[in-house]
Amino acid sequence: MDRIFDKKGYLSEILPAYEFRNEQLAMSAFILERLYESENGVIEAGTGTGKTLAYLIPAILYCLENDKKITVSTETKTLQKQLIDKDIPIVKEIFSTYFNMDFSFSICLGGSNYPCRMRFEAVLRAGKVHAGDLNKFKKISRLFNSREIFTNFDLNLPAYLWDEIKREGDSCNAQRCAFASGCAFQMARRQWGQSHCLVMNHHLFFANIASGKTYLPPFDIVVFDEAHSVEEIAAAQIGFNLGYRELLDIVNRFRGDTRQSLIQNIITNERLRSRCIDSIAKVIPEINAFYEDMRKLMPEGKNSIRIRDRVASGNQLIELLKECMTLMAEADRGIDDENPWRTEFDIARGKLFNYIESLASFVFQHNANYVYWIERDSDTLFGDVSLRGQPVDVSEIVNREIVTFYDSSIFVSATLAVDGDFSYIVKRLGIEHHKMLFLESSFDYKIQAVLYIARDIPDPADGAYNEQASTHAAGIINLLKGNCLMLFTSYKTLREVRKIMSGLIDYTVYSQDISSATDALDQYIKHENAVLMGTHSFWQGLDLHGDLVRGVIMMKLPFAVPDSPPVEAKMERIVAEGKDPFYGFQIPEAVIRFKQGFGRLIRSSTDRGIVAVLDSRILRKSYGKYFLKSVPECRIVHSIRELEETYF
Template sequence: MNKTKSVSQAFSSTGPLAKAINGFNPRQAQLDMSLEVEQVIADKETLLVEAGTGTGKTFAYLVPAFLSEQKTIVSTGTKTLQEQLFHKDLPLVKKALGSKLKIALLKGRSNYLCTYRLEENFSSQPHKRRQAGVQLDAAALADLVKVRQWSSHTQSGDLGELTDVAEDSAIFAQVTSTTDNCLGRQCPDYETCYLVKARERAIEADVLVVNHHLFFADLALKDTGFGELIPSAQTIIFDEAHQIPDIATEYFGQSFSSRQLLDLASDCMQQYRTELTDVKQLSKAAEKLQRSAADFRLLFGQNPERGDWRQRLRMTTFKQGFNHVVDDLKFLYEVLKLCVSRTETIDNCFERATQLLNLCDLMQQVDKPGTSLWYETTRRHITLHLTPLSVADKFSEVVSKSDSAWVFTSATLAVDGQFEHFSKQLGLANAKSMLLDSPFDYADQSLLLVPRYLPDAQAHNRAQALVDIAMPLIEASEGRCFMLFTSYRMLNQVAQILTEAIENPLLVQGQMAKRVLLDHFIDQPDSVLLATASFWEGVDVRGNNLTCVIIDKLPFASPDDPLLQAKSADVKSQGKDPFAQIQLPQAVIALKQGVGRLIRDIDDRGVMAICDARLVNRHYGQVFLNSLPDMQRTRELKRAITFLEAINR
């Protein structure tokens, strides 16, 4: 039994947390949240909590979860928070409360080494490796050596342990499985599979840490062949819950990518070279599919983009390109049909070809109501998506049927003090809600600058104007500055000018991995970091390492975004205003995330510059301002410079 019986006792000044954690100070907001979570767990209700930075929300939900002694799933938005929860916060709370509950960490399958694919693609027997035909450049070969050495002694198979291999290394795709190519129980390595072991630990655990993508993959039954995790949980807690509507939408839809086609073709080629050398047609069909899939990607621009697939499908070039892919996939399907039962892998390839043909049919249903049909490209691949415009009905059904307690928390859930935007998207109309302010003294610690005389967002001299504002701020803060952008185009223009204009080390997103970029920023105290969307949230730089954040403009989604266009048309057809219902609330949440990078601790101080006059000269600007922390405000650049200089004295 737990020694500690209640939340109030746990958080008291003489309680177990105070004894276990140096410098622990009970906070009223933290206790209020924890008591509410305790009640919701007991009553199996749903709760929405916006808890400002510094509230201590992690302990506020972990303590009642442990005290309830029920099976709990904690889902996070980022791997970083997932790791922090499992390796730091959970053990601390468990020890402080004297709990005997089992804890486990489960990541998505792409995080675990697949020993079968490692051996198939890079056999220790050279003749077999040559037959497999996997081509690697020098960097990937060096990474392979590291993976091989590590694979001989790892206990968990979690590739996150390989800190000296870049996160985007080409080797990972070759040594991990996907839902497509995993052989499941037919795999010869099934008994020793790291993913299977991790899932077994997850099923046995009392408190399980996952991430949102994994949670919804499981919920949407995308990952067949393994038991479901979700129904067994009595309490489900989402941290960084503001991400849930977008992720839920993604998983309740369907998608189909050129990478799946190329992976299938590659696996078929490998089978031809190693096991089915008598089936010449297999090699021919796989090569044809490889060519048509690559040609299909080349029909789109080189730079990553998103667009309306319905529109493209009406154009002859794209229609023909897609038909070539479908025809070549059908040819491969017919060849595979003749090879069924010869090897486990070929049976798996046949199943994948069948599923991909079904997806091809779906991606041509241009008249399907209540959905958006859109595409997105990366430098190498294209993905087609069929996405529901609303997941409210589906998700609310999941919640109401579950007989579980559901807690959604984040520093950014409310818009202008209201939860309606969030609750409507997920169909959580009956949820309880609470809004907890940050304990930080923003009026003393920070200053919000909205500079005067800025040219319009589209003006040709916009980048130079941003640099003219940034330079005196960078000088006054002695570097230690983030510049956050809403587009790569503006980031690159400003980076080009700043390179010549300042002597501070300039760190630009894309030059190196995010984690490495942040390490450099902290190691070089006078540096300036330029970044886009991925740095707007989940980045925690404390103390004097960061004293100035400059945001180029309000983060409204691009009006060309196909999913936004489809949702807007749907809202308009209901006689409502898409700007007020969708674009404005989304932008407010995104801006709150960006602003949240500045003050991370009770002693932090700094200037937040938002270079967008719409904050003060458009009627909706007030909605943004009402949603931000209560900072001092100014339009005078000089005052911001003075504020920064005072920090550095």
């Protein structure tokens, strides 16, 4: 590793702006050792350590030297693309230039990102192409004939069209499919099987586990980047999210009274057809009645409600849905494989089967390790609800399916430890047979950042808090002349503070309660000296360099909302284990989120700025020290006057 990462090493010859960092070298050596020892690794690498190359280089080198295959899993598709376009090509150049070694790598995406030739041909055969879409279909046809791997990122089709031709897992059977040899998805899978290095996101990684590891080819070692988000994504991917519209859409595909009806187009036996039509006609009012009951359970002004007992009103719906399934199975036996409606029929049946399985889990509260709840959908005007279920604790699953399954699993993030201690994340993810490494940020926070802590401010529960916190925030924003990010823990506080601050600052505010997170961020980047206000998604993942963020203002310490069903269930589990849920769950979760928020400020060695914490509990309460000791040391001030003197 020295020869690569040294001051005058190979990286310095390839990258003109390369800066030697002790932390980066230490991390790469640590990972190589874990892999050779077949151990697991947990690493916190503070911002600026160059963690991506520090795990890619030793991991790929180890795989090439030992004929192993590696998977790198990161949080989002954007980060996946960054690895593929920017970081892995650097590693490839190092290996080919200095070691005469080559390796192959692939990006892995979920199946619905790939087109399905069989569905495409079925749409053509059924004459379902609108005149306005003909050119798009010609382009897709050309791409299929080129036998290249392509996805909807290359096509950018409107959703209504993509839904008609995308791969559907329920209908895709390569053994039975006449188009499998030239299929983009099957070609991608063959490429994954031959690649040394696979790059995916955590959602796909855990969807593969939920599918019994049938989607991805086998591999030997895994590196989780952004490992702080593994637990949350694992629980959601393993669990389910059932929507009212989704069920109606599935059932409506079978209905007997439309031109596109599967029953009308596929079932030739008249008696069976009329039994199917009757069965669907009975189930639709039952779906409406059941979901109406679920909506009524949702208390006014709340976004979710925990379900702890069997939902009796679901029995009848499940019985009727099962009756539909039985009739469809009967119909299936009489359908020719060449029938152009066959694929759609298989897809709809598969979806209905999966829906019934999850609905039964929800209605009968099947799984003792699950938390079940009803959630109000934020993106519908009609107050629709979803039925949710997911594991309370994923540690056993992660331990069984990952930690003890692969040769080595490496967990990396800038925020895993609480005051230098990894025991929280190690327990939550069931990590064992491991070693840990804690690396400070490579940035000079004492020079680059000032921490402003409001001392004379009421407790966040006090009625005067919003008013006074807004005054502090406005003082900082006015001092910095905008370019500030304000982080909130609830929309309610965000809305109230935004209104108060409109009378205190003259800078344009882009806020997540007015537009989507993406739009608010886009607008903020385009407009100088603006203020960006956001909740959960803005605490992590925002990467705004230089002058784009001069100040990060955290309103309250980011404790998880205790009445959120997954949070409540986790806390109950900790109480049942005889432990204190505040110190065993809420503090470590909040500290990790706090570190994420803190990390939004300094993104490069030339950035400078102010982090403000407008929650005096960080000074008054005994737990405040966990927050303060978990972030890099920097100058602390308590008033705008001190800030003026220190910062300028």
